[in-house]
Amino acid sequence: MSENIIREPIQKRSIEKKEKIIKYGFDLICEKGYYNTNTAEIAKAAGVSTGIVYSYFNDKHDILLEGLKRYSDGIFYPSIDFINYTEINKDNLDEVIRKTISQFVENHKLSQSAHEELTSMTHSDKDVADFFHDEEVKMTNVIVKLLQKNNFDSDDLNERVHVIIGLIDNICHEVVYHKHTNLDYDVMTDIVVKEIINILLPTKK
Amino acid sequence: MSENIIREPIQKRSIEKKEKIIKYGFDLICEKGYYNTNTAEIAKAAGVSTGIVYSYFNDKHDILLEGLKRYSDGIFYPSIDFINYTEINKDNLDEVIRKTISQFVENHKLSQSAHEELTSMTHSDKDVADFFHDEEVKMTNVIVKLLQKNNFDSDDLNERVHVIIGLIDNICHEVVYHKHTNLDYDVMTDIVVKEIINILLPTKK
Amino acid sequence: MSENIIREPIQKRSIEKKEKIIKYGFDLICEKGYYNTNTAEIAKAAGVSTGIVYSYFNDKHDILLEGLKRYSDGIFYPSIDFINYTEINKDNLDEVIRKTISQFVENHKLSQSAHEELTSMTHSDKDVADFFHDEEVKMTNVIVKLLQKNNFDSDDLNERVHVIIGLIDNICHEVVYHKHTNLDYDVMTDIVVKEIINILLPTKK
Amino acid sequence: MSENIIREPIQKRSIEKKEKIIKYGFDLICEKGYYNTNTAEIAKAAGVSTGIVYSYFNDKHDILLEGLKRYSDGIFYPSIDFINYTEINKDNLDEVIRKTISQFVENHKLSQSAHEELTSMTHSDKDVADFFHDEEVKMTNVIVKLLQKNNFDSDDLNERVHVIIGLIDNICHEVVYHKHTNLDYDVMTDIVVKEIINILLPTKK
DNA sequence: CATGAATGAGAGTTCATTCAT
DNA sequence: TATGAATGAACTCTCATTCAT
Numbered sequence: 110m111s112e113n114i115i116r117e118p119i120q121k122r123s124i125e126k127k128e129k130i131i132k133y134g135f136d137l138i139c140e141k142g143y144y145n146t147n148t149a150e151i152a153k154a155a156g157v158s159t160g161i162v163y164s165y166f167n168d169k170h171d172i173l174l175e176g177l178k179r180y181s182d183g184i185f186y187p188s189i190d191f192i193n194y195t196e197i198n199k200d201n202l203d204e205v206i207r208k209t210i211s212q213f214v215e216n217h218k219l220s221q222s223a224h225e226e227l228t229s230m231t232h233s234d235k236d237v238a239d240f241f242h243d244e245e246v247k248m249t250n251v252i253v254k255l256l257q258k259n260n261f262d263s264d265d266l267n268e269r270v271h272v273i274i275g276l277i278d279n280i281c282h283e284v285v286y287h288k289h290t291n292l293d294y295d296v297m298t299d300i301v302v303k304e305i306i307n308i309l310l311p312t313k314k
Numbered sequence: 315m316s317e318n319i320i321r322e323p324i325q326k327r328s329i330e331k332k333e334k335i336i337k338y339g340f341d342l343i344c345e346k347g348y349y350n351t352n353t354a355e356i357a358k359a360a361g362v363s364t365g366i367v368y369s370y371f372n373d374k375h376d377i378l379l380e381g382l383k384r385y386s387d388g389i390f391y392p393s394i395d396f397i398n399y400t401e402i403n404k405d406n407l408d409e410v411i412r413k414t415i416s417q418f419v420e421n422h423k424l425s426q427s428a429h430e431e432l433t434s435m436t437h438s439d440k441d442v443a444d445f446f447h448d449e450e451v452k453m454t455n456v457i458v459k460l461l462q463k464n465n466f467d468s469d470d471l472n473e474r475v476h477v478i479i480g481l482i483d484n485i486c487h488e489v490v491y492h493k494h495t496n497l498d499y500d501v502m503t504d505i506v507v508k509e510i511i512n513i514l515l516p517t518k519k
Numbered sequence: 520m521s522e523n524i525i526r527e528p529i530q531k532r533s534i535e536k537k538e539k540i541i542k543y544g545f546d547l548i549c550e551k552g553y554y555n556t557n558t559a560e561i562a563k564a565a566g567v568s569t570g571i572v573y574s575y576f577n578d579k580h581d582i583l584l585e586g587l588k589r590y591s592d593g594i595f596y597p598s599i600d601f602i603n604y605t606e607i608n609k610d611n612l613d614e615v616i617r618k619t620i621s622q623f624v625e626n627h628k629l630s631q632s633a634h635e636e637l638t639s640m641t642h643s644d645k646d647v648a649d650f651f652h653d654e655e656v657k658m659t660n661v662i663v664k665l666l667q668k669n670n671f672d673s674d675d676l677n678e679r680v681h682v683i684i685g686l687i688d689n690i691c692h693e694v695v696y697h698k699h700t701n702l703d704y705d706v707m708t709d710i711v712v713k714e715i716i717n718i719l720l721p722t723k724k
Numbered sequence: 725m726s727e728n729i730i731r732e733p734i735q736k737r738s739i740e741k742k743e744k745i746i747k748y749g750f751d752l753i754c755e756k757g758y759y760n761t762n763t764a765e766i767a768k769a770a771g772v773s774t775g776i777v778y779s780y781f782n783d784k785h786d787i788l789l790e791g792l793k794r795y796s797d798g799i800f801y802p803s804i805d806f807i808n809y810t811e812i813n814k815d816n817l818d819e820v821i822r823k824t825i826s827q828f829v830e831n832h833k834l835s836q837s838a839h840e841e842l843t844s845m846t847h848s849d850k851d852v853a854d855f856f857h858d859e860e861v862k863m864t865n866v867i868v869k870l871l872q873k874n875n876f877d878s879d880d881l882n883e884r885v886h887v888i889i890g891l892i893d894n895i896c897h898e899v900v901y902h903k904h905t906n907l908d909y910d911v912m913t914d915i916v917v918k919e920i921i922n923i924l925l926p927t928k929k
Numbered sequence: 930c931a932t933g934a935a936t937g938a939g940a941g942t943t944c945a946t947t948c949a950t
Numbered sequence: 951t952a953t954g955a956a957t958g959a960a961c962t963c964t965c966a967t968t969c970a971t
Contacts, residue, residue, distance in 0.1 A: 122950095124957065139351055142438030144349040148941060158957045221944060229434025233347035268502045271494070272481070272509070279480035288447050297473045301330070304477070304509050319937045328930085352965055354933095365968080374966065533934065552848030555761040558962060573963060583841035595746035639844025652903050663947045678912045681904070682894070682919070698857050699886070707883045714887070715921050738951085762944055764954095773953045775947080784945065932971080941963075947957075 115167060127165045128230040129155040132160075134149070135176025139223035143230060170236070177227065178242050191297075204310070207301050213277055214216060217285040225286075248274060259310055269308050276301050332370045333384075334360040340381025344428035348378060348435060375441070382445050384433070388421075395494060402464040407514065411507050418482050422490040430491075453479060466514055474513050481506050524562025524591070526578060537575045538589075539565040544572075550634035551711040553583060553640060587637070587650050593626070593633060597631055605668040612719065616712050635696075646698055679718050686711050730782060742780045743794075744770040750791025754838035757847060758788060785851070792842070792855050812874040817924065821917050828892055832900040840901075858911075863889060876924055884923050891916050 133154035148169050152159045164171050197205050217224060230237040252270050253264040256262065262267065280301050284294050316327045338359035339474040353374050371377050401409050422429060435442040457475050461467065468474065485506050489499050543564035546558045558579055562569045576582050605616050627634060640647040662680050666672065673679065690711050694704050739831050748769035752761045767774040781787050791906065820836050833837060845852040867885050878884065895916050899909050 126955085143330055145438060147939080149939095159941090160943075161956055164955075169941070193970065225437035229437055232430035232434055233350060238496060246494070265498065265501045265505070268505055270487070272484070272502060272505050275484035276477070278479065279477070279484070283476070289451065291451075292473055292476060293470065296470045297477060300470070300473055300477050300513060304513065307512055308505060308509065325930095353967080357933095364934095364966090365932055366930080368967065369930080385966075536934085539803070547904060554855055555848060556962080564967095569962090569965075570937065571935055575935075576824055579962070581807070632860060635847035639847055641763060642840035642844055646765055656904070675911045675915070677907065678907055681898070681907060682912060682915050685891065685894035686887070689887070693886070699861065701861075703880065706880045707887060710880070710883055710887050710923060713922065718919065728955080735951095762946075764947080767954095774945090774955095775953055778946065779951080932965075934968105934970090936968075938951105938965100941962095941966105944957105944959100945967105949954105949955090950953080 112167070113168065115165065126155070126157055126161065129174045130162055130165060131156065131172060131179055135180060135223075136170040138173055139226050142226055170234075172237055173230075174240070177237065180223070181240070181244055193255065197256075197261065201305070202306055203302060206305050207298070210277055210280060210298060210301070213285050216280045245274070259303045263309075273305050273308055274306060316446065322371065331360070335367055335370060336377060336380045336384055337361060338378040340385060343378055343381065344431050347431055366381045375419070375439075378435075379441055379445070382442065385428075386445070386449055398460065402461070404515070407511055408507060411510050412503070415482055416507070417486060419489050422486045450479070456473065461514070464509060468514075470507055477512055478510050481510060525575065536565070536567055536571065540567065540572055540575060541582060541585045542588055543573060544582040545590060545633075548586065549630075549636050550581055552636055553579075580637065580644075583640075584646055585651070587647065590630075590633075591650070591654055593630075593672055607666075607671065609720070617708070620687055620690060620708060620711070623691045624694050627691045655684070666719070673719075683715050684719055686715060700714050741770070741772055741776065744877070745772060745780060746787060746794055747792045747884060749787040752796060752839050753791065754835070757841055763853065771896070780892065785849075789851055789855070790843075794836075796855070798903060808870065812876065814898055816858055817921055821920050823914070825892055825913060825916070826897060827850055828896045829899050832896045860889070871924070876925075888920050891900055 130151065134151040136144075137151055139153055140146075148162055149159055151169075151172065152162050155162075162172070166175065195201075195205060227237065228241065231241055232238070249267060249270050252274070253266050256266065256270070280294075280297055283289060283292065283297060333501070335356065339351075339356035342356055342359055353367055354364055356374075356377065357367050392479075396411075400406075400410060432442065433446065436446055436461070437443070454472060454475050457479070458471050461471060461475070485499075485502055486498065488494060489503060524541065535555060544556075544561040547561055547564055550556075558572055561579075561582065565572075571581070576585065589676065605611075605615060637647065638651065641651055642648070651708055659677060659680050662684070663676050664685050666676065668678070690704075690707055693699060729829060745766065749761075749766040755761075763777055764774055766784075766787065767777050770777075779788070781790070796862055804834055810816075815877065842852065843856065846856055847853070864882060864885050867889070868881050869879065871885070895909075895912055898907065898912060
């Protein structure tokens with residue numbers, strides 16, 4: 110009946126509190142799953158009362174979404190700064206790709222369980238799905254521009270980059286989650302790096 | 315306190331009932347999500363009472379697991395019969411890969427939402443995670459053997475096949491879920507096919 | 520997400536249970552007020568669990584509405600059977616009116632607190648308001664027809680009856696709730712009876 | 725544990741603040757209902773903080789009561805000034821009654837929803853009930869004295885006036901809330917006026 | 930074997946009231 | 951005095967699971 114007013118915290122302590130709710134709430138959701146985390150736990154983890162949660166968020170779902178916004182870049186994709194400030198050319202391409210993969214892997218490791226739990230919600234939660242889609246598009250665009258700047262332009266660059274991101278994502282999952290004990294990840298990485306180069310230098314074909 | 319005794323149905327009607335619960339329950343879970351599907355709905359869809367569900371299953375989670383077992387092969391991976399009975403050689407390799415991709419895509423289309431919803435549980439649900447892992451291993455092994463039989467053996471074949479499956483999975487998702495409207499899927503497929511050939515024929519390099 | 524299925528009880532015990540929820544729930548609401556009665560109390564009073572309440576009713580509000588339907592006739596208006604089977608004429612009119620008032624009063628007494636609490640919700644609750652309006656219309660119509668049958672027809676009979684019902688309602692409230700200790704209710708009744716006769720026999724004027 | 729000390733505002737600004745809380749709080753309560761109005765809304769409407777509300781009032785309920793005190797006369801009963809300063813005699817009686825009814829109606833219209841919402845609380849809230857009772861008594865006394873002053877004295881004047889007030893209240897509700905579309909309110913008014921005259925001039929009978 | 934009514938713990942959410950600043 | 955952030959008990963409602971029939 111009565112409009113729920115969401116408070117936008119101004120004071121420093123309030124901002125910290127909101128951030129804590131996002132941080133600890135998001136952590137819990139990533140760790141235990143959205144449906145296995147309740148608001149009481151989130152509040153407790155953040156060191157606040159259950160009531161205050163609803164001063165800063167419309168509902169539990171909102172916490173997830175805010176968490177995605179806050180931590181997505183850090184969690185899902187490595188800072189590509191090093192790429193941006195690295196000159197890429199045919200000679201150091203292999204090295205740059207390996208470094209990129211390493212960074213992706215590091216980031217996945219840091220984020221621990223977040224990625225799987227969250228992609229998991231893509232299906233039943235349109236907001237989350239939209240979010241991931243947007244992230245993917247952004248990531249693709251950044252890399253496309255980077256390559257063009259370094260004279261790696263070619264036909265169908267969008268498509269190529271998309272395939273490459275997929276390859277990197279897959280290898281990341283393998284390395285981070287150690288799912289396949291019988292696989293040699295170094296070998297897989299070699300294969301993937303070679304393929305990426307192949308995709309980026311189609312003329313070689 | 316007392317162990318719940320799960321009945322293993324012997325009579326034909328009982329077996330049918332259990333199968334219906336698995337089928338319709340699994341369908342609903344795939345469609346709407348595990349947490350958004352309740353046992354009453356499952357029972358209703360299966361045409362049984364809620365009580366009987368607990369004669370055949372320990373709990374709701376069990377239905378999911380049984381559903382996975384029953385339908386996974388059909389749902390997640392295409393019948394590779396056609397590959398098994400097809401001779402693969404360097405001349406028809408391109409064609410065979412394309413056909414395989416097509417079949418993967420068809421299967422993904424058939425299964426609609428199942429795949430996303432279920433991989434979604436991989437993280438918070440160890441049983442589901444294990445299941446998917448096993449499936450992947452099985453799939454890899456089948457393809458590895460197939461390739462060896464057709465003289466596509468090479469070093470690190472397991473790793474190569476794994477990368478290939480990843481590539482195919484990715485392209486499938488793209489094509490089935492139409493997520494990226496700005497991408498030309500035919501072009502992506504061409505790129506992927508070329509890469510797979512490249513992976514399988516490393517000497518060519 | 521999932522449709523809430525309201526069970527229509529078939530078995531005798533279930534019907535009794537639903538009736539108990541309505542009866543005790545409605546009683547509590549009438550006694551303590553809608554907002555001061557919670558579903559746990561209703562369930563407890565009815566001797567059932569909170570969950571079962573939501574098998575039979577959409578929500579708490581539904582209980583109120585069902586209660587209104589079930590008990591309204593008995594609560595708000597006296598059985599007018601005795602009027603229906605009494606011949607009314609100018610000679611016994613005074614007596615019939617007094618008997619009618621007595622019956623209204625008796626019913627109000629029986630219903631105790633119900634009437635005030637419920638009319639109280641008329642303002643903020645459209646369903647309740649509609650209900651009361653319909654009841655009033657029905658009551659008016661019954662009395663109008665009764666009078667016509669007994670040759671008390673006259674111009675503007677609807678309006679006359681409405682004013683009469685208002686007079687009776689008012690006197691009922693006075694008598695039942697004893698609000699005004701300084702008033703002589705017998706005298707008030709005399710005044711009202713005289714006025715009602717006056718309204719019904721306008722030619723006498 | 726410690727008694728809450730309610731500040732009696734002395735400074736002008738404080739007094740204004742308290743008045744604003746009463747005014748806007750009471751407005752909201754009348755409009756939306758007591759239980760559908762929360763203190764945050766009241767504070768916001770009054771342009772004060774939620775905390776300060778509890779400096780001036782013991783609790784939310786107090787605001788309602790103060791509002792009743794402040795605005796009751798204006799809201800529930802028309803200024804009877806015009807009656808007080810009008811000479812009533814048998815010749816202008818009809819006219820005076822009609823004017824009185826008009827004023828009651830006007831006031832009801834102004835107060836819109838207040839009346840219904842508040843009488844609604846009569847049952848579950850003893851304070852409110854007492855308040856209304858007192859108002860009614862005061863109103864009766866004023867009119868009784870007025871009539872006596874104008875030589876309309878008679879036996880049982882209190883009772884007569886009470887019945888009259890009831891009649892006027894009823895017609896007001898009808899006219900203001902348009903509940904019965906099939907009733908001719910002018911006709912009803914005529915009936916009521918005639919009855920009131922009849923009650924006031926019993927000897928005529 | 931089968932039913933579906935019944936349970937009750939636990940979920941998300943609200944809000945009168947308090948209290949640190 | 952005044953603020954509005956914070957509290958936490960209490961509410962409505964859901965649903966996996968049990969059990970009387």
